[in-house]
Amino acid sequence: MKINKHIFRGYDIRGKYPTDLNSDVANIIGRSFGTYVKRLGKDTCIVGRDNRYSSLELSTSLIEGILSTGINVIDIGLVTTPMYYYACILKNNPTGIMITASHNPKDDNGFKFAFDERGNARGEMIEDFRAFTLKGEFDTGVGRLTKFDVRDDYIKLMLSSINFGKKELKVVLDLGNGTTSFIAKDIFYRFPVDVEVIYGESDPNFPNHHPDPSIEENLKSLKRKVLELDADIGIAFDGDGDRLGVIDEKGNYVSTDKLMIVIIRDIINKVNNKKFLYDVKCSKSLEDEIIKLGGIPVCYRTGNSYVKAKIKEDNIPFGGELSGHVYFNDTWPGFDSGIYAGLRLIEILSKNDKSLSELLDGINYYEETPEIKIISKDEVKFDVVNKIKDYCIEKGYNIISIDGVKVNFSFGWALIRCSNTGPHITMKFEADNKEKLKEMQDEFMVLVDKYNNV
Numbered sequence: 227m228k229i230n231k232h233i234f235r236g237y238d239i240r241g242k243y244p245t246d247l248n249s250d251v252a253n254i255i256g257r258s259f260g261t262y263v264k265r266l267g268k269d270t271c272i273v274g275r276d277n278r279y280s281s282l283e284l285s286t287s288l289i290e291g292i293l294s295t296g297i298n299v300i301d302i303g304l305v306t307t308p309m310y311y312y313a314c315i316l317k318n319n320p321t322g323i324m325i326t327a328s329h330n331p332k333d334d335n336g337f338k339f340a341f342d343e344r345g346n347a348r349g350e351m352i353e354d355f356r357a358f359t360l361k362g363e364f365d366t367g368v369g370r371l372t373k374f375d376v377r378d379d380y381i382k383l384m385l386s387s388i389n390f391g392k393k394e395l396k397v398v399l400d401l402g403n404g405t406t407s408f409i410a411k412d413i414f415y416r417f418p419v420d421v422e423v424i425y426g427e428s429d430p431n432f433p434n435h436h437p438d439p440s441i442e443e444n445l446k447s448l449k450r451k452v453l454e455l456d457a458d459i460g461i462a463f464d465g466d467g468d469r470l471g472v473i474d475e476k477g478n479y480v481s482t483d484k485l486m487i488v489i490i491r492d493i494i495n496k497v498n499n500k501k502f503l504y505d506v507k508c509s510k511s512l513e514d515e516i517i518k519l520g521g522i523p524v525c526y527r528t529g530n531s532y533v534k535a536k537i538k539e540d541n542i543p544f545g546g547e548l549s550g551h552v553y554f555n556d557t558w559p560g561f562d563s564g565i566y567a568g569l570r571l572i573e574i575l576s577k578n579d580k581s582l583s584e585l586l587d588g589i590n591y592y593e594e595t596p597e598i599k600i601i602s603k604d605e606v607k608f609d610v611v612n613k614i615k616d617y618c619i620e621k622g623y624n625i626i627s628i629d630g631v632k633v634n635f636s637f638g639w640a641l642i643r644c645s646n647t648g649p650h651i652t653m654k655f656e657a658d659n660k661e662k663l664k665e666m667q668d669e670f671m672v673l674v675d676k677y678n679n680v
Contacts, residue, residue, distance in 0.1 A: 228250075229251055229254065229359070229360065230245075230246045231356060231360070232246075232604045232605075233246050233247065233251075233336075234352050234353070234355070234356035234359075235352070235646050235647060236348065236349060236352070236529060236644075236646025236647075237338070237346065237348055237352075237529050237530060237531045237532075237646050237647070238336050238337060238338045238339070238346070238347070238352075238531075238647075239255065239336050239337040239339070239352075240327055240330065240334060240335070240336030240337075240647060240648075241334065241335070241336065242333055242334055243278075243280040243284075243333055243334065243335045244280070247280070247284060247335050247336070248283075248284075249283055249284070249286075249287040250287070252283075252284040252285075252287040252288040252291065253287040253288065253290055253291040254291065254359065254362075255288060255291065255337065255359065256287065256288040256289065256290065256291020256292040256293075256294075256295075257291040257292070257294055257295055257364040258291075258355070258358060258359040258364060259271070259288075259291075259292060259323065259339065259355075260291065260292040260293070260294070260295030260296070260297040260364070260365065260369070261295050261358075261363075261364045261365040262341065262355060262358055263297060263321050263341055263342070264295060264296065264297055264365055266341055266342055268297065268321045268341075268342065269297060269298060270297065270298040270299070270300060270319055270321070271292060271297055271298070271299060271300070271319070271321040271322045271323065272299075272300045272302060272310070272313055272314055272317060272319055272321070272322030272323075272374075273285060273288065273289055273292070273299055273300070273301050273302065273322060273323050273324075273325070274301075274302045274303065274304075274305040274307075274309065274310035274313065274322070274323075274324045274325065275303070275304060275305070275324070275325040275326070276304070276305075276306070276307070276324075276325065276326040276327075276404070276405040276465060276466045277304060277404065277405040277407070277408070277428045277430055277465075278326070278327065278332065278335055278430045278465075279332075279430045280335045281304075281325045281326070281335060284325050284335060285301075285325050288323065288325065288337070289301060289371065292369060293368070293369035293370075293371060294364075294366060294367070294368075294369070295364060295365045295366065295367055295369065296365060296366070296367020296368060296369050297367070297369045298369045298370045298371070298372070299369060299370075299371050299372070300313075300317060300319070300322075300372050300373070300374050301371060301372070301373050301374070302373075302374050302375070302376055303373070303375070304405070304408060305324075305376060305377075305405070306405045306406055306408075306409060306466055306467030306468070306563075306565075307324050307326055307328070307338065307405075307466040307467060307468040308380075308467055308468055308561055308562065308563035308564075308565070308566070309376050309377070309380050309409070309467075310322070310324040310376075311561040311563075312376060312379065312380050312383060312559070312561070313374060313376040314340075315559055316376065316379055317374070320340050320342055320343050320345070321340060321341060321342060322339065322340055323337050323338070323339040323340075324337070324338040324339070324466075325337055326338060326405075326465065326466040327465065327466075328437075328464055328465055328466050328468070328469075328647075329436070329437050329438035329439075329440075329464040329465050329466075329469065330465075330647065330648070331436070332430055332431055332432050338530075338531075341355075344535065345531065345534055345535040345538065346530065346531035346534065346535070347531065348529065348531035348532055348535075349532075377409065380409070381409075381412065381413055381416070384413050384565070384566060384569065385416060387557055387558050387566065388417065388566075388569045388570070388573055389573065390417060390418055390419070390572070390573055390576040390577075391573070391576035391577030391578075392576070392577075393575065393576045393577065393578070393579075394418070394419070394420065394576075395419050395420065395458045395459070395572055395575055395576055396419075396420040396422070396455060396456070396457040396458050397414070397419050397420065397421050397422070397457060397458065397459055397460075397461065397572060398421075398422045398423075398424065398448060398451045398452050398455060398457045398459075398460040398461070398473075399411075399414065399421060399422070399423045399424070399426070399460075399461055399462075399463075399568075400424050400425055400439070400445065400447065400448040400451075400460065400461070400462035400463070401423060401424075401425055401426045401462075401463060402425050402432065402434070402435065402437045402439070402444075402462060402463060402464070402465065403425050403426075403427060403428060403429035403430070403431075403432050403433065403434060403437070404428075404432070404437045404463060404464060404465040404466065404467065405428070405465060405466050405467050406463045406467040406564070406565060407426055407427055407428040408428060409467075409565070410423075410426075410463065410467075410565055411423055411426060413565055413569075414565075414569075417569070417572075419572060419576075422451065422455055422457070424447060424448065424451055425447070432465070434447065435447065437464050437465035438464055438465075439462035439463060439464055439469060439470055439471025439550055439564075440464075440469065440471055440482065440548065440549045440550040441471075442471075442479040442596075444462070444471075445460070445462055445471055445473060445479060448460040448462050448471075448473050449473050449477045449478075449479075450477075452473050452474075452475065452477055453476075453477045456475075457475065458475050458575060458581065458582070459472065459473065459474065459475065459571065459572065459575065459582055460472065460473035460474075461473075461564075461568040461571070463564040463565065463568075464550065464564065467563065467564050467565060468530070468551060468561075468562045468563060468564055469549060469550030469551050469552075469562070469564050470482075470550050470552065470564035470565075470567050470568050471550055472485055472568075472571065472582075474581070474582040474583045475581045475582055475583060476583055478583065480582065480586070481509070481548065482508075482546055482547065482548050482549070482550050482551075482552065483504065483508035483509045483511065483512045483546070483548055484509075484511070484512075484586055484589070485546075485552070485567075485571065486502075486504060486508070486512055486544075486546045486552070487511070487512055487515045487586065487589055488571070488574060488582070488585045488586065489544060489552075489570065489571070489574070490502055490515065490516060490519065490521065490544060491515075491519065491585070492574050493543065493544060493556060494519050494520070494521055496556065497543040497544075497556055499540075499541055499542060499543050500520065500521040500522055501521065501522045501524050501540065501542045501543075502516050502521050502522070502523060502524065502542065502543070502544055502545060503524040503526050503533065503536060503537055503540075503542050503544075503545030503546075503553075504523070504524070504525060504526070504545060504546060504547070504548075505525075505526055505527065505528040505529075505533065505546075505547040505548060505549075505629070506525060506526070506527060506528060506626065506628065506629050506630070506632050506641055506643070507528060507547070507548040507549075507597065507641060507652075507654055508525075508546075508547075508548050509592060509594060509656060510590070510592060510638075510639070510656060511589050511590045511591060511592060513525070514589070514590045515589055515590070524536075524540075524542065524545075525626070525628075526545075526628065526629075527628045527629035528547055528548075528549070528629050528643070528646075529547075529629075529646060530547070530551050530562060533545060533547055533551065533553065534553060534560065534561060534562065537553050537555050537560060538555070538560055541555070542555060543555050543556045544556065548597075550564070552564075552567040554566065554567070554570065592638065592656045592657060592658060593638075593656065593657050593658070593659060593660050593662075593663045594654070594655065594656040594657075594663070595653075595654055595655045595656075595663065595667060596654075597652055597653070597654050598652070598653040598654065598671075599645065599650040599651070599652055599653075600650060600651045600652075600653065600674055600675075600678065601649060601650060602644075602649060602650060602651045602674075602678050603649055604649050606678065607644045607645075607649065607650070607651050607678075608644055609677070610644075610651060610674060610677040610678050611630050611631060611642055611643060611644050611651065613673075613677045614631055614642050614670065614673050614674070614677065615627060615631045617673060618631055618633055623635075629643050630642050630643025630644060630652075631643070633666075633670075635657075635662075635666070637657050637658045637659070637662045638655065638656050638657030638658060638662055638663065638666060639655070639656055639657075640653070640654075640655050640666045640667075640669075640670050641653060641654045641655070642670055642674065651674055651678065653667075653670065653671070653674065655667045655670075
């Protein structure tokens with residue numbers, strides 16, 4: 227049982243290939259998963275994989291492990307993560323594993339997994355599964371393997387969920403050589419838009435830029451192409467297709483919290499439930515706008531597994547995370563899809579005389595930092611954040627501790643939290659002015675440095 231226990235993270239299993247994740251580890255996880263879900267009364271699960279070089283090998287070994295416990299497997303093959311979610315819906319089976327490392331570097335891989343109707347495993351669910359796996363007490367049996375191709379059904383879902391207006395638009399797509407390379411063009415070419423694609427060939431080396439569209443640095447080529455073609459919008463997707471990044475017609479990066487304002491302005495009068503969810507990293511400008519529109523802001527913890535479950539639980543019509551996950555739960559079945567979110571933005575533009583930048587007129591702007599990532603060992607980082615929490619309590623600060631520590635001041639906020647996808651502490655700051663922003667940043671950067679090096 228030579229498994230690195232740190233691959234069991236807050237939202238999924240994730241690690242380096244082949245040191246942390248390899249055929250042997252995948253087989254053990256398959257045997258553990260099959261045994262675990264069998265004891266929950268399940269008999270069949272769904273397995274999909276992204277386009278990383280290691281994904282096919284890991285998928286093969288994982289499936290062998292699951293089958294060896296007597297659990298049946300529906301193999302949906304090479305798919306985006308949203309396609310995997312839709313296959314689970316079509317098969318009326320929430321139990322399954324998606325093999326992907328999302329936006330992580332090319333040598334990483336991982337497993338997003340769900341045992342049952344509770345959705346993607348997270349937090350204590352993963353801790354329990356880790357303990358179960360490390361015991362090594364697995365069932366034996368003979369499962370049945372079948373194949374299922376979700377592609378056509380997924381395209382039909384897209385076509386039935388979008389209704390463009392009369393305005394003709396020019397769109398640039400950056401597929402980042404990720405898994406959307408296999409599906410995005412086929413979807414977008416079916417709509418009445420002028421589409422230009424860059425980095426549209428699958429290449430798991432990600433030779434052109436890192437597959438994370440929430441980092442502006444990765445979108446330089448998309449910016450240039452939007453300006454070169456005088457396009458209305460540029461849209462980029464991450465490695466497994468569940469997130470997006472957006473460039474407006476002026477070549478400016480539009481953060482996801484700002485995109486959410488555009489979407490909420492469009493849908494608030496079309497939905498009965500006026501609650502809108504966003505994660506702790508989003509700007510106060512989003513909260514301000516929701517209140518101004520007569521909606522109810524819901525600040526929640528970061529993480530696809532948590533946010534998607536919360537949106538389903540409270541039947542919230544729309545939500546999102548700063549990282550680029552966007553969840554429609556109005557005319558779409560609630561899961562995050564970068565391609566669908568991009569199409570919804572284009573749909574809004576097609577029915578509006580304003581450009582994307584003009585649709586952001588009138589919102590409150592604050593001074594803010596980008597996300598700041600500090601290297602911190604997995605066995606240390608939680609202790610660092612807990613010490614900062616104790617510090618804030620001692621100082622009498624107003625804090626939210628749903629996800630790390632978010633400190634609310636009259637002039638802004640500071641966020642210090644542990645990354646659940648890597649050995650990092652993540653920080654972000656926002657304030658009314660640059661002086662207060664720097665003051666907050668200096669205070670908490672010193673604390674992180676102090677506690678991280680004890």
